[in-house]
Amino acid sequence: MTIICKGEELILSKERAIYWAAQKMLIISDLHIGKSAHFRKHGIQVPAGIGDSDLQRLAGLIDLYDPQTLLITGDMFHHKSNSEVTAFSEWRKRFSKLKFLLIKGNHDQLSPLEYASLNIELIQKELSCTPFRFIHETPESTDASYPISGHIHPGVTLYGKARQRLTFPCFYFGENYAVLPAFSAFTGLSKIQPQKNDRFYAITPSGVIAV
Template sequence: MTISCNGEELILCRERAIYWTAQKTLIISDLHIGKAAHFRKHGIQVPSSIGHDDLQRLSKLIALYDPQTLLITGDMFHDKINSDVALFSDWRKEFGTLKILLIKGNHDKLAVSNYRSLDIELVQKELISAPFRFIHDQPELSGQPYYTISGHIHPGVTVYGKARQRLNFPCFYFGENHAILPAFSAFTGLSRIHPQKNDRFYAITPSGIVAL
């Protein structure tokens, strides 16, 4: 689904990403590479295919849009170096010309040298690319001249059916002054956002993006 935001064309992707057409930039949040391996290390049985499947989805988006830049608004990694990070290292070699920008999230705890070795440019707090400001956590908006796009929250929305069915879906949230991206990783929970007047929600359903 293509929408207009602050005069810019943004494509909302069913694979939980935004493609910013004018800047040839693919934008995702909360990839959480290494989360499954982290859980397995602590004795919780999580399928090892989760990290691989997330990277395969990302590969398909890159093949579709051919972006110059992959921008990740935090929590690209879940903890420290583990087998899933090694998997990403192999994946990275397939896309050597792709610029990767990471706005550091609360889970991004790798050493600076690790980011360098993976050819990732680390942004400590925020990235300004007019008319947008990209950050990880929920923003402070007072006096902010740019429209803010963030992650971290893992936004979700509940859709009610005619027979009292209730289904929860990840979503894109667009408020008056800021937007929140869905978590890219399939291995994340959902947080409901209480809507304000004129807020826009775009649910990610099995059949596609649905404006609510």
């Protein structure tokens, strides 16, 4: 689905990403590389291969849009280096010419040397790219720029005629800021209390729909 936000055309992908064609920029949030390996290390049994599936989806988006920049608005990694981070380093070589920008999230705990070795430019707080300001957590205050964040993994509930109720990840565009869905499939969902003029775009198996 293509929308206009602050005069800019944004493509909302059902793979939980935004493509900003004017900047040749692919934008995602909360990839959480290494999360399943981190859980297994601590004795929590979760399926293997989740991280591989996420990277396959990301590779598909890169092949589709051919961006110059991949921007991750925080939590690209879930914790410290583990086997999934090692696998990512091999995956990264496939896209060695693609610029990776990471706005540091609360889970991003790799060392500066590790980010450098992965050819990832780390941004400590936020990135201004008029008319937007990219940041990890929802800002406490707003200014002339329009913040786009991640962190909370937004979801929206849809209701059917027979009282069916299904909750899907979503893109949220409010009056003062927007929130990206978590890119990783291995995340929970947080419902946002809607306000007047808010726009929600649910990510269903068939595509992105306006709610």
